[in-house]
Amino acid sequence: MAYLYYSLTLVAIYIGLTLLLHLQFGRLGIVNFGVVGFWGLGMYAHGIMVALWGVPWVLAVVIAALLVGAFALALGALILRLDGQAVLVGTLAFATIVLHLVTTEKWLTNGVVGLGTIEYPFDWGSSTEPVFLGLVVAAIAVLYAYAVRLDGSFYGRLLAAIRDNEPLAHGLGKPTFRHKLVFFSVTCAGMGFLGALSASLFQFLTSNMIAPGVTFTAWIALALGGKGRPLGAILGVVATVGLFDVFIETFAPIPPDYALLVPNIKLMMYGAFLVAIMMYRPLGLLGNSQEHR
């Protein structure tokens, strides 16, 4: 049962990452391929503060999110004026730098050996995991409500204007670059916040946890569900992480000899899906968003 709570919390965290990606790419058109960099930075910052320096849990979460936001602000200032391809490569480079630094700076992160143990913020015996799951779900619910409300709001329309025609929005007197920079930093700080929560879930951090597969999973979920609406993020994550990491690993009878193949088959199929979706259903399986075009 404890394992199921772990899996469900993981699904909730992926839904959060995909929702943030929906905000960045679907709403504002920022192609962030460094999701794992921001998430992993938050995770390691939190883990180091809690496990090594003894910072209180809540304070560590706040500092981790602020730190990630600051890094996103600096990165965004350098690359957000450029077009989608440059942003993609720039964010991917950022995530790779984070991964490399975690591997090399063994004195701080313990590298591939692992950093731990990061405890839950409270210890209520057998109800610790369900309550933590509830905490994560509550955070995601707030995020979801924000994403839905953004749909018809003035700010949402401003973001859509910047996404669809930035020179025009700029010409109408909107400070487009500043809006992009602030929105990008805040949503990246959200990824760092989720990373800090994940640190408690994993309890023990190793550098292979922040491999590009995390970014890729969030992207395939967003592409499957459709980038245009918040519900797509939930459906996409349930159809990918929910199906492979929870349903198949928990319930499907896979012989132990083949169990090691499952993650490889999973990522291979994600790849094939992503190619097919980009080619035939660029708006996701659900089709067009509610927005009037």
Place this chain on the structure above:
Amino acid sequence: MWLVTDSVFIGLIQAAPLMLATMGFTLIYYLNGFINVAYAENITFGAYFASIFQVFLGLGFFASILPAVLFAGVFSVLTFLLVFRPAAARGVGPTEMIILSVGLSFFFRYGATLLFGNNPYFLENANPQYWTIFGQGITDTQVVALSLVAVVTIGLLLFIYRTRWGEMMRALANNRDLAMASGIVPTKVSVLIWFIAGAAGGLAGIFFGVFALVTPYMGWNMILVIIMLSIVGGIGSVRGALIASLLAGILTAGITLVSQPLYADIVLLILFIAVLRFRWKRA
């Protein structure tokens, strides 16, 4: 002083495959205008093709280079004809095309992991010869790598800037409609370019593999540096790509000599993010 000479010497040898890969990547980028992340698997598969010829068919290291390179070229053409050309015909934009190519890259990478397993393959030269040049030790594999890269590079530059096919490629890259109106068939030129780029990537993979190990992740670990060098060298400029990868090889060798190779990657990537906004047109 020894640091400079050693960096240049080791850097030249290490940059040899990097130059090949960057040139091949740049060709596709230049002609089609999008970043093909699946080029990473072209590099990986070049090394695996060579391993297959060597391990299963018992060819020698040097004898397995040619068929493996041809296979890598054909593989590249197939990805173009089966995936990228139909996608372009459906109007997939440049940014979406990168996302698509990342998907393709994951498909091939984890497909290769399923087929060959996670254990590395060893591509090796059975009886290596050691020579001494300018007081530095060098093996015959490295000499062959360097001379092959030199030959391929000069051939490629002549091909692009001196022959009719190269002219057709540059015409297509600069103004597709005008090139087609003057009777250039885009598919023919594209197939040829994707074959050359794939073959160059495969050859690069073989040398990466023989200097280190053949694993499913070898291409992915290189591709970001390759993309970066291609952009820094001036998008679509094969000469620029050449110079950028040469400098990167020497810098990497220098940093590796005083600390560890991952720091070289980190320095290159940070430099890249800083330089990106000067080398890229504004959105």
